[in-house]
Amino acid sequence: MKVHGSCLCKTVQYEVEVPFVRFVYCHCSRCRKATGSAHAANGFAKPEHFRWIQGESAVKRYDVPEAKRFGLQFCSHCGSKVPHLTRDGAGIVIPAGSLDDDPGMRPQRAIYWGSRAEWFTDSSDLPRHDAMPE
Numbered sequence: 820m821k822v823h824g825s826c827l828c829k830t831v832q833y834e835v836e837v838p839f840v841r842f843v844y845c846h847c848s849r850c851r852k853a854t855g856s857a858h859a860a861n862g863f864a865k866p867e868h869f870r871w872i873q874g875e876s877a878v879k880r881y882d883v884p885e886a887k888r889f890g891l892q893f894c895s896h897c898g899s900k901v902p903h904l905t906r907d908g909a910g911i912v913i914p915a916g917s918l919d920d921d922p923g924m925r926p927q928r929a930i931y932w933g934s935r936a937e938w939f940t941d942s943s944d945l946p947r948h949d950a951m952p953e
């Protein structure tokens with residue numbers, strides 16, 4: 820099954836074959852910086868199962884110089900994270916928040932749990948609102 824994804828401004832659009840090889844929440848400090856959030860939600864796919872539909876020329880890449888593996892790509896118009904090829908070329912990392920369709924699977928594990936933010940709180944422990952509360 821193919822699912823689609825896009826950035827916030829819709830310039831960058833892609834499709835990817837699911838299920839993912841793996842699907843994780845990553846709490847490492849680099850993912851926290853890169854997402855501005857408590858953790859990344861990343862699906863991993865084989866490169867041959869991924870295709871840009873449009874906007875590839877707007878995609879910018881950043882590889883952390885001192886890191887062995889860490890890199891990311893983002894839309895140069897809206898700043899949203901978009902998929903990137905791993906530095907060894909073995910896989911495509913899909914930021915799951917960029918998906919427009921249900922990938923039909925759920926995250927399987929939380930990695931770098933020991934690096935989680937001090938303030939991390941599971942959302943099941945919080946009051947829930949379907950929209951912005953009054």
Ligand SMILES: [Zn+2]
Nearest residue numbers: 826828894897
């Ligand atoms: Zn964009």
Ligand SMILES: [Zn+2]
Nearest residue numbers: 845846847850
């Ligand atoms: Zn990470």
